[in-house]
Amino acid sequence: MFSLYRTTLPAFCLSLILPCSAYAATGETPEAATDTPPAAVQRQPLVERSQEDAQALERQVPKSEQQMLQAGSDAFLALWKPANSSEPEGALIILAGAGETADWPKTVGPLRRKFPDAGWHSLSLGLPDLLQDSPQARVEAAPPPVEPAPQGQSAPAKDTPDDANASVEQATAVDNEAAESAVPPAAGNANDKADAERIFARLDAAVAYAQQHNARTIALAGSGSGAYWAARYLNERQPAQVQKLVMISAQTPAQAEQSLDSLAPSLKVPTGDFYYANQAQARRAAELRLQASKRLKDNTYRQVALTAMPGNNKAEQEQLFRRVRGWLSPENVD
16 A cells, blocks of 8 residues: 555656646746637728729720729729720710729710720729718717715705616617717718819829820710719819710719709810609709709800610610710711
């Protein structure tokens, strides 16, 4: 029995000493070693929706039509088709609207493919992701200050009704909804300015690229909200290289401070406003723009009514192409 204890006791003591010596060598206690949090995993930034659209176009559109343009630190994809003519008449720069791509199947894609056969270069591009469309941070209201009770007195008890908690929850829910929907004016103005600068930089790059290809005339066409940004670009930057503006199914973004009603008719360049007259909402918006133009003297704003053809997209797009071409080059209409 004594020999058994003499052989097992040293082994037992050694099993207790070895773990302690290992922690002593690293300078950690067993508790510290187990409580050490794992290293934080760095998340990659999310890819913008517009970048995902561009990546999809790179797989779908022939490489010969793809052009990477640089707008400051922002590289973006534009689609280029040269005019099928030895003497190009001009270049049509097409700005897609929100939710559209540089080869959108309605308006943008058909125009960019058809105009080269009419003697025009075409260059189409999409909008970047807009800050004003991104979710806004919630604005929390500061709680009211609590006045301390006089010294030596306890705060008076308040009669609390049974449904007080429910009332508080309802009020809190309403406040939270209002806070989420409200955007501070300063933040809204900053986002609008940042969005405009980024879009204008893209248009500057597109105009510069079109100038390199012997275009006698540079016209800017905007689809949907792209028409608003194109009109605003011409209003604020006033580039001498752009001679005409085409607005197609024009829309004013929800967060815009200035509407197309006052913006489009006041531009210094000839402006063609193409809208679908048999769509009630589009017709009413076009009427407001027309009325605003009548209040201005010597403006060069003109409207062209189109007919929507549900179920016959090919004929509708051919109609649009012919009307836009006729307005840009009335002397060359078939």
